[in-house]
Amino acid sequence: MSVRSFCPSVRLGNWNEDVALEEDVLKDFLEKKDRGELLTQKTSNLKKNILKKTELSIPKDGFLHFGDVVMLLNPENSEQSLSNTSPTYGNYGLSVNPNESALYSKTHLEAPCGVSGSRNLEPTVRNAFIITSVDGSDVGEPVHYGQNFALRSTEGFTSHLYLTSDQKTFLKSSKKSYLQEVSLTDQLSYQNCWQFIYLDPQLRLENEGFPVPANTKLLIVHSKTNQCLAVLRKHVLWTLFGKECEVTAHTFLNGHKAEENENHWIVVTGNPSDGMSSMFERPAPSDHVH
Template structure:
């Protein structure tokens, strides 16, 4: 009678090495989890830091001042909404879009860093910017039309990055539209200088040098290239925070030789009341609501 030497439970090959490898992988995973070094933990840490709610500045006189914290909002265009020509409706805000390398780091955000537009219009660290002086103006002084200034990210995790742009080249341009790129840098140069320009081109010269009112439609023009900051809602960018839209520096002129809706911006400030977040969320006066309703009715009748 022959003795059975092998059975299904007998391990063959490099089974001992495989078991040791699995144990080492599990041990390494548990150590990284305890230290918070897993990729999903770092991603959640980044989102927690950058989506933290922030408070906007509340100007006392209704004008913008150096050192104030604002959000840059591109308002919804009612004509595009009615004609369904825009792929995304609603308001969008200028937002910081970190690269993939930022997820692997727990330190401050590093330059260069991307910029995009998000439909999240609530004030948080990602879309808050500080109006910064570049000509020696003191904190608290009023910003004027045509005056150079810089837009800087807030204190702490954002790392003092400046909104910048430069002439487009074959190697450096926006990803989707191939227009002039807009990004963030850590060095305050002439490329980081911008100007506020009055919206109506026929009254632009008359407003040159006057204080810039907050929560009003304006143009943000790059000082070096003379191109307007713009949102391209037809170009989608996928980020860690969902679907965003491309931001570039390019002047879009309509049939009347005026800047298009892509170039319209509102520098939104905080609301002194307790039940709202920003001045943009405040209910309109009855006169403005009636006017908007009449305009909307006339467009539908046409």
């Protein structure tokens, strides 16, 4: 039978230093909390800034214009819609994908910054982009098939970052697929130029030079490398916002030499009946018929 040689109130070892250390840790925690420097506070602040709701442009003539605020959406294909058991099922929007260094920025995101495909399609600062002229076209002028433009993030926290890409190299490529990288930069150059291309290859030449209609499927091609913007649903990224898909610049062709679903995009504009939603969310006219 064991016998206790000391009572519970007896302090052992360097008890005084242990108590002082615990008090210092608590004091440091409370000071950081007061200054808003805790990781949870920084994460909450980042999400508050970047997930702030925004209004998309509402074109009166149904076409896209320079200066329009839009979302870029990669829609699900017919095979995905028939089997929604896949983890990559659904529609994905091009979104700003900041890394952990953004948690320490209180005013704006710093370049370079990543992008990803997100399932969150509510119009926010994170997934809204401005169609920007690079050839002297005025704000309000229609964008034409085959015309160069830039995609710029909105004003404020995302601080005018441009969607950019360049030839892949041994040292520079996308993280998962090792294809041509797409990111955001604060430097305007030819690497930031893109073009809207008509979806059907057989009618592509006939439509070049015509105004681009909003909310219809098309291709977004990088002007310098001639590669199509793509969402890779099989390559999952872990982001500050959860599981998302990698975005790259690579043209995927089927047996008929037509671009596959990875390269299909819908440039989504605002819903005239609800300024905080998009045309993609608007029910079809048939939905109202009883």
